[in-house]
Amino acid sequence: MHLYYENFLFISIFLSLLCGILTTLLEDGRKSRRVTLVMLAVCAVLNGIVFVNTSIRGEYFTYAMGQFPAPWGNEVRSGPIESLLATVFCIVIGMSLLGGGRDLEEDILPGKINLYYIMMDLLTASTFALCYTNDMFTGYVFIEIMTIAACSIVMAKDNGQTIVATIIYLIMSMVGSGVFLFGVAILYSISGHLLMPNIMASVTKMFTAGSFHYPMAVVAGMVLVGLAIKSALFPFHTWLPTAHGSATTSSSAILSGVVLKGYVILLIKVMCRVFTMEQIRQLNVNDILFVLGICAMIYGSVRAVRENHSKKMIAFSSVAQVGYIYVGLGLCSTAGMAAALYQILAHAVTKSLLFISTGGLIQTAGHRKSLHDLRGMARRRPLAGIGFTVGALSMVGLPLLAGFITKITLGQAALELGIPRWEMISCLTAIAISSLLNAWYFIQATIQIWKSEEEDVQDENGPVAVHAISPDRSFGFAVVSLCVMNVVLGCFAEPLVRLLQHSVALL
Amino acid sequence: MSFLQLLHNLDINRYEAAAVCLFVIGLCGLMFNRNLFKKIISMEFMDAAIFLFLTCNGGVIGHLAPIITDPSAAPSIEVYTNPLPAGLVLTGIVVSVSFTAFGLALTLRLYKKYHTLNIDEIIRKMKQSEEY
Amino acid sequence: MKAPKWYRKLEQWVEGDARDLKEPKAHDESITESTRKIENHNGPSLIRASRSELISAVSRISAVICCFVLLVVMMFTVAFMPTTSTESNVTMNETAKRYIEQGMDEVGATNLVANIILVYRGFDTYGESCVLFLGATAVIMLLANDRKNETEKDRAAQRLSDKLDAKIPNQVLVDVTKVLMPVLLLYGAYILCNGHLSPGGGFAGGSLIGGAMILCENAYGVNKVRTFFGHTVYHAVKVGALVFYAALIMYTIFVGSNGLENIFPKGTPGSLLSAGIILPINIAVGLEVACTMYAFYTYFVRGEL
Numbered sequence: 001m002h003l004y005y006e007n008f009l010f011i012s013i014f015l016s017l018l019c020g021i022l023t024t025l026l027e028d029g030r031k032s033r034r035v036t037l038v039m040l041a042v043c044a045v046l047n048g049i050v051f052v053n054t055s056i057r058g059e060y061f062t063y064a065m066g067q068f069p070a071p072w073g074n075e076v077r078s079g080p081i082e083s084l085l086a087t088v089f090c091i092v093i094g095m096s097l098l099g100g101g102r103d104l105e106e107d108i109l110p111g112k113i114n115l116y117y118i119m120m121d122l123l124t125a126s127t128f129a130l131c132y133t134n135d136m137f138t139g140y141v142f143i144e145i146m147t148i149a150a151c152s153i154v155m156a157k158d159n160g161q162t163i164v165a166t167i168i169y170l171i172m173s174m175v176g177s178g179v180f181l182f183g184v185a186i187l188y189s190i191s192g193h194l195l196m197p198n199i200m201a202s203v204t205k206m207f208t209a210g211s212f213h214y215p216m217a218v219v220a221g222m223v224l225v226g227l228a229i230k231s232a233l234f235p236f237h238t239w240l241p242t243a244h245g246s247a248t249t250s251s252s253a254i255l256s257g258v259v260l261k262g263y264v265i266l267l268i269k270v271m272c273r274v275f276t277m278e279q280i281r282q283l284n285v286n287d288i289l290f291v292l293g294i295c296a297m298i299y300g301s302v303r304a305v306r307e308n309h310s311k312k313m314i315a316f317s318s319v320a321q322v323g324y325i326y327v328g329l330g331l332c333s334t335a336g337m338a339a340a341l342y343q344i345l346a347h348a349v350t351k352s353l354l355f356i357s358t359g360g361l362i363q364t365a366g367h368r369k370s371l372h373d374l375r376g377m378a379r380r381r382p383l384a385g386i387g388f389t390v391g392a393l394s395m396v397g398l399p400l401l402a403g404f405i406t407k408i409t410l411g412q413a414a415l416e417l418g419i420p421r422w423e424m425i426s427c428l429t430a431i432a433i434s435s436l437l438n439a440w441y442f443i444q445a446t447i448q449i450w451k452s453e454e455e456d457v458q459d460e461n462g463p464v465a466v467h468a469i470s471p472d473r474s475f476g477f478a479v480v481s482l483c484v485m486n487v488v489l490g491c492f493a494e495p496l497v498r499l500l501q502h503s504v505a506l507l
Numbered sequence: 508m509s510f511l512q513l514l515h516n517l518d519i520n521r522y523e524a525a526a527v528c529l530f531v532i533g534l535c536g537l538m539f540n541r542n543l544f545k546k547i548i549s550m551e552f553m554d555a556a557i558f559l560f561l562t563c564n565g566g567v568i569g570h571l572a573p574i575i576t577d578p579s580a581a582p583s584i585e586v587y588t589n590p591l592p593a594g595l596v597l598t599g600i601v602v603s604v605s606f607t608a609f610g611l612a613l614t615l616r617l618y619k620k621y622h623t624l625n626i627d628e629i630i631r632k633m634k635q636s637e638e639y
Numbered sequence: 640m641k642a643p644k645w646y647r648k649l650e651q652w653v654e655g656d657a658r659d660l661k662e663p664k665a666h667d668e669s670i671t672e673s674t675r676k677i678e679n680h681n682g683p684s685l686i687r688a689s690r691s692e693l694i695s696a697v698s699r700i701s702a703v704i705c706c707f708v709l710l711v712v713m714m715f716t717v718a719f720m721p722t723t724s725t726e727s728n729v730t731m732n733e734t735a736k737r738y739i740e741q742g743m744d745e746v747g748a749t750n751l752v753a754n755i756i757l758v759y760r761g762f763d764t765y766g767e768s769c770v771l772f773l774g775a776t777a778v779i780m781l782l783a784n785d786r787k788n789e790t791e792k793d794r795a796a797q798r799l800s801d802k803l804d805a806k807i808p809n810q811v812l813v814d815v816t817k818v819l820m821p822v823l824l825l826y827g828a829y830i831l832c833n834g835h836l837s838p839g840g841g842f843a844g845g846s847l848i849g850g851a852m853i854l855c856e857n858a859y860g861v862n863k864v865r866t867f868f869g870h871t872v873y874h875a876v877k878v879g880a881l882v883f884y885a886a887l888i889m890y891t892i893f894v895g896s897n898g899l900e901n902i903f904p905k906g907t908p909g910s911l912l913s914a915g916i917i918l919p920i921n922i923a924v925g926l927e928v929a930c931t932m933y934a935f936y937t938y939f940v941r942g943e944l
Contacts, residue, residue: 002897010896014889017769021881024776024874065762067895068745071734074762109787115780122773129766137595141766144602145773148609152777155613158787160620160633167613167626171546174606175537178553181599182530185557188592189523189564189720192729218716513718519725520717527713535706539699567731568724573751574838575743578909582739589728589735590742590751597756598767601842605774608935612781615939616788 005053006063008046009076012086013128016043020121029105029113033097036117040094040124044087047128051083055499060506062134070134071195077134079506080499081341085265086131091485092257092348093124099356099478100250103363107157107248116156123149123254130262136184136274137194139266143180143230147173150259153251154243165242172239173230180226187219187274196273207279217283223270224285231263233289233326234296237319241303245312249359252311256318257352261344264325268337272507277332290330290423294430296323301437310362310371313441314354317395320434321347327427328410335413337507338500342409345496346394346402346489353482354391360384360475361449371448378449385449387479392442394486397435402489407431409497522563529556543614543624547607554603558596565592747905747914748835757840757917758891765888768927772881775931784942797941805860816858823851827925834921835914841921845928852933861941868933870944877930880923887916887923 019039023032054060060079064070097104097120108116122145129142151173155166188194190212191202206212229236244252271280280286300320307313321343328340361377361384362369378385394401414427489496517524529552536549566588573590575582618624621632721729738755746754756764782788827847834840856864894901906913937944 007893007897010889010892014885017765018882018885020769021772021878021885024878064896065892066759067891067901068759072737073759073895109785111785112780112783115776118776119773119780122769125769135763137598137760138763138766141598141602141763141770144606144770145766148605148770148773148777151609152773152780155781160617160636163613163616163620163781164629164633167543167610167617170606170610170613171537171550174550174553174610175534178530178534178550178557181557182560185560185564186716186720188561189723189730192732193734194591212719212721214719215716218712513715516720516722517714517718519722520720523717523720523723524714527717528710531706531710531713534709535703538702538706564723564730565728565735566724567726567728572838573739575749575751575908578743578749578907582743584731584736584739587739587751589730590738590755591735592730593752594756594760594764597752597842598763601767602770605770608774609777609781612778612939616781619788 002063003053003061005049006061008050009063009078009128009132010065012043012046013076013125013132015039016121016125016128020118020125023114023118023121026114027111029110029117032114032117033101036120037094037097039121040090040097043124043128044090044094047083047087047090050078051080051087054078054083055080055503058502058506071193071198074138075134075195076129076132078132080503081507082131082265085261085341085344086128088345088348089127089131089258089261090124092352092482093120093127093254095478095482096250096253096257096352096356098474099352099482100248100253100359101474102472103249103359109158112156112158116153119149119152119156120254123153123259127258127262130266133266133269134197134273135195136187136199139269140177140181140184143177143263143266146259146262147177147230150255153254154247156251157246157248161242161246165239165246169239169243172236176226176229176236178226179222179229183219183222183226186215186222190215190219196269199274200276203275203279207282217285220270220275220280220283220285221288223274224267224289227263227267227270228289228292228326231260231267232319232322234292234299234319234323237296237300237322240319241307241312241315244315244318245309249355249362252315252359253352253355256315256355257348260318260322261325261348264322264329264340264344268329268340268507271329271332272337272504277337281332286330286332288330289326290427293323293326293328293330294426296320296326297430297434298323298437301434301441305437305441307441308370308372310358310369310374310445311355313371313445314351314358317354317438317442318347318351320438321351321395323434324406324410327430328413331413331417331423331427333413333416334501334504335409335416337504338497339406339409339413341500341504342493342497343406346406346486349482349485349489350391350394350402353387353479353486354395356475356478356482357384357387357391360472360479361388371445374445375448376451379452383476383479387483388449389446390483390486392446394490396439396442400487400490402486402493405490405493405497407435409493523560526556526560526563529553529559532556541625541627543610543617543626543629546626547610547614550610551603551607554599558599561592561596561599565589743908746917747908748917749908750835750837750840752838753835753840753914753917753921757920758915761888761891761920765884768881768884768924771928771931772877775877775934778935778938782938782942789942801860805862808860809858812858816854820851820855823847823854827851827929831921831925832911832918835917836909836911841924842928844921845925846932848925848929849932849936852929853936856933856937861937865944868944873930873934873944876926880926880930884920884923884927887920891916 016039019035023035026032060077062070062075062077064073064075066073104113126142126146126149130139133139133142151166151170154169155162187199191199193199193202232240244255247255271277297320300316300323304313304316307316324343325340328336328343360381361374364377364381365373394403397404397407411428411431414424417424533549533552533556536552537546540546540549570588571586573587614624617629621629623629738751742751742754743749746758748754827844830839830847831841831844852864852868891901903915905915934944
């Protein structure tokens with residue numbers, strides 16, 4: 001018999017799958033929205049219970065998904081990190097849906113809105129499955145579910161731009177999953193297993209025997225590249241700005257906040273559980289991730305400075321922030337891994353906040369999206385302005401906010417390398433440059449949106465038409481709670497970072 | 508390992524080598540074709556290559572397909588091939604079918620809107636027609 | 640100075656379809672016009688165009704090099720890999736041993752692949768059915784008729800073609816369908832129900848049944864099919880099948896993982912009513928696949944069921 005909370009893993013996965021399937025029968029958009037939100041709340045509670053229990057016990061557990069034990073059947077596995085990530089993702093998805101609710105009603109035709117919520121439910125299910133899976137092939141199947149759901153929520157707005165963005169996204173994802181699956185197939189033919197601990201055992205055996213070193217490096221490279229394409233690491237980021245910039249508000253928030261991270265979690269599992277960090281370092285794969293991460297940090301920020309489209313600016317900032325995650329992974333140490341995990345949490349909370357509040361500002365400006373048109377909008381809708389400011393300051397790295405702790409932990413992880421190697425120097429330099437550039441464009445944008453309205457008159461297009469926005473309670477709730485989460489992550493970071501560092505060993 | 512030995516290995520693993528060639532052809536097609544329809548066909552190539560690779564992973568020449576014809580005799584690993592890759596391929600095929608349908612639906616919509624299948628042309632028309 | 644021949648050939652090969660775009664054909668008015676418009680619009684377009692061409696050429700050539708490198712790397716991987724297709728195949732390990740030697744006794748189906756995909760790794764396969772469900776949903780989201788993707792003209796054309804089809808039935812197709820339809824349905828049902836005994840199962844049988852329905856729609860028109868398979872029936876069957884499947888899988892996971900006893904009887908291996916949950920799951924999967932196949936077809940053709 002398992003402990004009661006261990007059943008929650010499969011219950012939350014199947015609950016979200018079943019909600020998605022049953023939503024097909026609801027023609028009414030409002031009802032399906034309610035069903036999805038309730039499901040998300042229930043799942044957040046269930047995963048939260050798992051998190052509390054596992055972190056108190058400080059151990060992980062495995063759960064067989066079927067009649068037969070692990071090497072023969074499927075298996076899921078959870079420690080504190082997995083359940084924490086699942087809980088936070090659940091909350092972020094819920095908040096994004098709440099915050100972008102009005103845009104959803106405007107952007108999607110009433111007959112199709114329940115289909116959007118189906119996608120959302122299955123996206124949630126695949127997030128859980130990717131957090132908890134212990135099997136490479138299950139990982140592949142749920143990656144595909146996540147990809148289709150993510151593509152569909154991009155195209156839900158259904159104008160030319162989003163459909164073009166979707167097909168580019170789909171093609172890039174196809175390449176990514178093809179390369180990933182090929183990597184898994186080669187790994188299977190070398191090790192004869194699909195379950196992560198078993199693969200690890202045979203990989204370790206081969207490493208000590210010194211055989212199959214070359215195919216192993218290729219496998220590690222293929223799996224990592226496949227997942228990097230899907231999570232928009234630097235040279236493969238081309239699909240991201242169009243997709244995230246043109247989708248509806250909730251979709252952008254969820255894509256940036258959750259979907260990119262889902263793939264990264266699988267990547268972390270591959271690095272820690274299929275190989276060990278020591279082996280990854282021997283294969284030199286981490287250096288590739290590190291260099292690309294550094295490039296992404298700088299390139300994303302530079303492009304964001306030059307961008308005038310408000311949502312695309314935030315999307316390019318996502319490219320840079322994904323770079324932070326990969327730099328943490330590329331350091332390939334416990335501290336680096338903890339920094340990457342913290343960045344996953346911090347970025348999920350901050351980026352969804354930024355997208356939602358930008359969506360609010362854009363609504364006030366009458367659906368004009370360039371930064372120029374958003375001038376003075378924060379005064380008309382202060383809550384959205386405050387949300388944007390908090391998010392922007394967190395990205396810049398103001399103390400007491402989540403983004404600051406990311407930079408600090410990442411810097412500490414780099415310093416922990418000891419001797420001043422090139423990694424340490426380049427990492428610290430990249431953090432400095434990226435923070436400066438972040439400060440440049442985010443503070444500029446923040447000043448723009450808070451400018452006084454008199455200056456609007458000098459606008460050559462004439463003043464932006466005032467759009468009276470009726471109070472939107474769910475939007476306010478989402479913005480406030482995401483702000484609070486941001487501050488909590490920033491102020492009480494120390495125990496969390498310590499927990500993450502301890503739990504990396506459990507991965 | 509000497510070069511001859513490598514060639515010998517390549518000869519034994521010739522189905523895998525063919526799968527690798529197919530995979531690279533598919534990848535090339537996916538990158539170079541500007542036609543959306545051809546891109547989707549190339550994608551099918553890639554998937555087929557992976558299925559070929561997986562299938563020959565489980566095979567041993569001389570063994571039977573994993574379907575027991577005589578339930579009274581005890582089955583042995585010396586007689587049948589590995590059934591697991593077949594299951595994986597089945598899963599993969601269904602996934603690739605859904606992806607193809609999705610891609611084709613997107614292509615259809617784009618064709619209805621822009622009257623062309625060329626992705627560069629579509630992007631250009633999109634930038635022209637919609638406010639940036 | 641003229642570039643050497645091999646270089647031009649390489650360039651031609653690398654450029655592929657993009658070449659057609661650069662030199663618009665004379666008869667294609669729309670493309671020429673749009674190109675001209677862009678040129679007028681952008682002002683000094685020559686510089687911009689040559690620069691973007693240069694970038695695209697560089698990226699294409701680097702992509703070609705990447706592909707060659709990938710091919711060489713993968714070939715070496717295959718050469719260094721442990722040899723398959725011989726007795727030393729590493730995948731024939733304890734996992735495969737249990738699947739082959741105990742699968743029939745533990746699960747009850749003589750088709751060992753069915754054992755794996757529906758019982759041992761049932762969770763994966765459920766995810767896969769969800770991918771199919773999602774694919775159908777995404778297609779509906781894109782192609783279902785609404786004011787964004789359908790004009791009055793499209794609708795009129797569709798109505799006209801339906802009317803013509805009803806007036807002048809395609810006699811060959813109708814006759815062939817009369818013969819083939821029962822055979823296809825029967826064969827589909829056979830494959831579906833014998834999934835645990837012979838090659839086949841839900842996915843194969845379901846696509847046969849879906850194909851039979853597509854044939855029927857072509858021969859007799861959509862209204863005939865709607866009498867027994869309309870919007871409501873489609874949703875009811877699909878959701879019913881998936882929920883039933885989910886219930887079975889959840890039951891096995893809960894029972895199996897907590898060490899309780901499974902109430903589904905295994906039966907004697909080799910008989911039709913055996914192998915516990917495999918037969919009901921196969922039927923559910925088959926129904927879902929048939930619905931999805933038909934939905935793919937009909938949404939692509941007319942945008943509604």
